[in-house]
Amino acid sequence: MDANIQTVSGPAGPADAKRIGATYRMLRKRDPGALFVPAPPAAAGDQVFECGGGPCGVDTLRAYEAMIALHRAAILQGFRHSSQRRVVCEIATGNGEFAYQFKTLCGHVTYVICGPDALVSNQAALLRTALPDARFSTGDAAPFGRSKTGWADDDFILRPQSSGIEGLPDRIDLLVFGCSVDAWTTPTVDAYLAHAHAVECPFVYGVSASDTGAGGDSLTVRTILNRYYWLREFPILPGGQPSPAGEREQSRPSTHVIGWRRVRVA
DSSP: OOTTOEEEESSOOHHHHHHHHHHHHHHHHHOSSOOOOOOOGGGTTSOEEEOSSSEEEHHHHHHHHHHHHHHHTTOHHHHHSOSSOEEEEEESOOOSHHHHHHHHHOOSEEEEEEEOHHHHHHHHHHHHHHOTTOOEEEOOSSOHHHHOSSGGGOSEEEEEGGGGGGGSOSOOSEEEESSOGGGSOHHHHHHHHHHHHHTTOOEEEEEESOSOOTTOOSSOHHHHHHHHEEEEEEOOSSSOOBOTTSSBOOSSOOEEEEEEEOSSOO
């Protein structure tokens, strides 16, 4: 096992450590702004290794790669150094490490998490453990702008997906698809993007391994994204990320897709 890579938790072997360590070193070389955030203690159920900069696992590296992509797009800097509190809205959601890293790097942010109750609860559990001093608010199905006053004082707002579009903020500075946009049906993507565009959200971020929606619609996810936002791909690593099993994914390499709001819908 690499002398600089030690197992913190989870089943592991020399091959796992080698792959995690190699990916970590590649990302550090591509990191333009000291963006690495170690894995939170709540992530200890996965394979987590000590990589020199702190504990990290597969999900840590995926979120780290996303931060590098957002920095290269000159978006992350505005959230890190803004004097005005900004709103990030994550749809789906991920496992919590993206939100954890973003909030750690960009403290002056209200982070809204929308998704199925079980996924939101799992993500909230990790975040509450990792950030015990953070302020959380649980939203209801009422329209966002009228359901809570003083929301700007919250660090995280949890919204049920059952509230639909009305459960989304009436102000969004960055819309994040917490899982691959390929997992969404095209009508769902269209609804979220239409709302983001209507409230003048300037940026959208997601990861894509293909350009076809899961719903089999004639319009692809990429086509719908491009109606509302000018898209640019930011490939950071050659090939796929290492999987928890220690093997590289054989699918098309994931690409970070970032969009800038169009003045008019195409």
